[in-house]
Amino acid sequence: MNFTPDSKVLIQGITEPLGATYAPLMQAYGTQVVAGVSPGHGGTTQQGIRVFDMVEQALSVVGAVDSTVIFVQPYAALDAALEAIAAGVRQIVLISEGIPPLDMVSLLRKAEATETLVIGPNSPGLIVPGQLLLGLHPGEFYTPGPVGLISRSGTLTYEIALELTQAGLGQSIGVCIGGDAIVGSSFPQWLQILDEDESTEIIVLVGEIGGDSEEAAAHYIAEAIDKPVIAYVAGRTAPKGRRMGHAGAIINSQTAEAGTEVGTADSKINAFRRAKIPVADRPWQIPDLVKKMLKLPTRKG
Incomplete structure (x- = not known):
């Protein structure tokens, strides 16, 4: 993992609106944005950034890059990502929402074979406060500090970062793993990264209803993570048995029809509590839980 101020960054789909x-x-x-890629726009500039038709052409001019941020249309995202991997880029941020599931399966197989880290899709990306922004995070909400923030929801990532910042708690990193049905990097993968990160003293994990990624994360925390973890689960009041959309996520309670409660808010909260992980009822409670775990003074009242 190389997310530092020295990281060189490529933007694919630089002429797309986002x-x-x-x-x-x-x-x-x-962030050192060294080039953009947008087929048919090679030889132009975008906000002073040189634009190339292909990733290989860009890298032949600017040299190796550490990360690429992909803003292309969802049906073009697989080709864009595979092009980056073929050129040797090993950190990919997929902003695009609604990438076809079979495309993601193909991409993840290639990513695993090449040891490529994929963030997203349907993600605002990653921010290292004060150092690096890869994606859409509002930088003014963040400040450098010891809290590692990982989430499935983009907007909740921002909200909780702001709550932490206003409480005097900076962040070592903010990353959203993505809200689509199939995503690249997982909660356990980022938990391991932050557990080994010297700048991170405590981890805040933000989940939401649907799927079983939070249950898997709770089990992984109990088995393998040494640093303290605080959890929050969004969607507690969502009607049971109804398909809903939140930031592109598929919130699907059909698992209940199979005789299991996996995917519900209660299932996730209970999994965290069994793993002895404190769970906040509301986002604004997270800073006090963090301070309590770090043995810092909490606000009164």
């Missing part, structure tokens, strides 16, 4: 909007914001945050 790419054109966030490329200069990433640059303004201090």
